[in-house]
Amino acid sequence: MHLLPLIGIAIVVAGFAMRVNPLLVVTIAAIATGLAAGKGIVDVISAFGKAFLDGRSVAVVWLALPVIGLLEHAGLKERARMVIARIHAATTGRLLLAYLVVRQITSALGLTSLGGHPQMVRPLIAPMAEAAAENKYGDLPQKTRNRIRAHAAAVDNIGLFFGEDIFIAIGSILLIRSFLEQSGFEVAATSLAFWAMPTAVCAFAVHAVRLVLLDRSLHAELSREPDAVPEREGEAA
Amino acid sequence: MIGLEFVNVLMGLMFAGVAIVNLRDRTSPKRYVNGAFWGLWAITFLVGTHLPNFVNGVIVLAMVAVLGIWKLGGAPAERSTREEREASAMKWGNKLFIPALTIPGVTVLGTLGFKYVTFHGAPLVDPKQVTLVSLGLATIAALIVGMIMLRPPIRAPMIEARRLMDAVSWAAVLPQMLAALGTMFALAGVGPIVATILQRWIPLDTPFVVVATYTVGMALFTSIMGNAFAAFPVMTAGIGLPLIVGKFGGSVAIMAAVGMVSGFCGTLMTPMAANFNIVPAALLELPDENAVIKVQIPTGLVLLVANTFIMYGFVFRK
Structure with missing residues (x-):
């Protein structure tokens, strides 16, 4: 076989x-x-140029940056922090869990553009998740901030991936149907969407547990001051 | 009819603006390097559609050469201090969220509503590109709302866009470049070769091994291609249809649905899915470009195992 x-x-x-x-x-x-496929250099550069041009639409998310930057300059991230500071029950894990629920449900309804990293996670979700931890533990080490931000980005992805497949008109279901049709199988979009549900439920359960564990690990990492001890006794009483 | 080209020109104008702000910034030691990089990218959006493929290919190679030889400069510092921004946040209050939420709001409205809008009998917006066009229009709407509300200098949005684009840097182009790599893989027939290797080296004679090879293969091949859509036809034609359905009589719908989400588990775990994994790391200014992937790996692996058992448990039921 030709492996080149x-x-x-x-x-x-x-x-x-x-x-x-x-x-x-x-x-x-x-x-x-x-x-390696045996084409000449001019053909290869042409094919590469065409492929690059055909992918231009993935850059559309950057169009959000002028307005996001403008709002950041006016204090959008700081405002997001202030809002969370008023909600005492908010923890990083719970906040991200709430976003996971919203992201997964809206994606399942086909509203995949309600989230996204440039327009939602950077200006709103990540600062809120950081602020929730700041409320409890004061100023955070940069390492912890980075970890919380990475979790905020991950929640957006997981909610999207394992929500959108339940919506019958989403790209992946259209692709599955057209491929199977070419191979001689007729499959209903509704049954594909139905069979994406067990995985969606598992994804939510698994990641919800991980967010609860994130809260615990933040607590263990950040509440080492001696005054944490009497507080715990007070809770028990 | 408003279609893809409208969005392309809009993006081209923005990247050209980012290039110009860079070129005019005398304080930046890398002004010409960054200006050239974003400027070349802008050309592919503004006029790329009308250029020969070869010329576009050369422009892209020139961008990569600029990056490889001179290295891009980082983002300039923010123009305001944290105290200033906190004061501004107090002043504006929750109104600050209005322009930000205009983006998703108008996008959703446009996606749902443009279907019904016609102009002289033809649809106003290309039905195939409704989401993209809606997102493009939503960013303009949000910018207009933001400008009316905040009344900043007219050049402020481009200066801020330049700060953010230079922070994201080359990672902004990576998703598009990976899509091009996927196309080149397809031209060279990489997929069928991988499927043949899997068939040759794994003893595919029990239903469980076949199901596990298909789900894990979907995740692995998605990790290589960065995209479950590229992996699905290859793995399904190579293993799913002939073995799970053909040999062992499994259900096509269950195989396909769970197979696709097994691919998504791979998407969570690979730098090749740059727009989901590398871009947010750059956007959130994380020093480790793989930080998001590291967070996602445990969930991805557990889900892949779960998918294997979900498929095995249901696909052969009559």
């Missing part, structure tokens, strides 16, 4: 392992894959 076209995968794995700039690695891998 796999050279692109090898380049990507090696490049990421050696921490070369990913954009550079991916470009080299794309050109190398084209050449």
Whole structure:
């Protein structure tokens, strides 16, 4: 069997392992894959140029940046923090859990554009999740802030991925149906959406447990001051 | 009819603005490098549609050369202190959320509503691109609301966009570049080769092994391609349809539905899914570009095991 076209995968794995700039690695891998398929350099660059142009629409999220930047300058993140500071029951884990519920349900209704990292997570969800921890434990070490932010980004992804597949008109279900149809199988969109539900329930359960554990681990990490002890006795009484 | 090209030009104008702000910034040592990088990208949006494919390919290679030789400069400092922003946050109160929430609000309205809007009998917005066009229009609407409310100098939005774009830096282009790599993989026939290797090396003679190979294969191949949509046809044609359905008589719908979400588990765990994993790390200014992936791996692995058992438990039931 001819294995040469796999050279692109090898380049990507090696490049990421050696921490070369990913954009550079991916470009080299794309050109190398084209050449390995036995095409001439002009054809490869043309095919690469066309493929890059066809993918332009993924950049649409950046259009949110002028207004988000403007609002950040006017104190949007600080405002998000203030709102959370007033809710005493808010913890980082609970707040992210609430966002997970909203993100998963709205995605399941086809409203996938209600979330997203540039427009929701950076200006609103991440500062709120940080503020919830600040309320309880005071100023946070940068390492902890980074960890909370990474969790905020992850919740957006998990809610989206395991919610959107329940909506019958979403891209993945359309793709599944058209592929199966080409292979001679007729499958109803509703039955595909139905069978995405067990996984959606599992995803919610698994990640909810992890967010509860995040709260515990933040508590263990940040409440080491001696005055934490009498407080715990007070709770028991 | 408003379609994809409208959104392309809008993005091109914004990236051109980011390039110009960079070029005019005398305090930045990397002004020409960043200006060239964003400027070249802007050209592919503004006029790329009318250029030959080869020229577009050369422009993209030039962008990557600029990055590889001179390295991009980082973001400039914020123009205000935290105290100033807190004072401004007190002044504006929760009104600050209005422009921010205009983006998702108008996007959803447009996605649901543009279907019914026609102009001289033709749809006003290309029905295939409704979500993209709605998102593009929503960002304009939000910017107008923000400008009327806050009354900043007219160049403020572009200066802020430049600060954020330079913070995200090259990661902003990575999702698009990975999509191009996926297309090149497809041209070179990478998928069928991987499916053949799996079939050859794994003893696919019991239902459980076949199901596990399909779900884990979906996750693995998605990790390589960065996209479950690219993995699905390959794994389903190679293993799902011939073995789970053909040989062992499983249900097509259950196999396909659970197979796709098994691919999504792979998406959670790979830097190749840059728009979900690498871009937010850059956007949230995390020093470790894999920080989001590290958080997602435990959930991804547990879910992959769960998917395997869900499929095994239901797919063969009559």
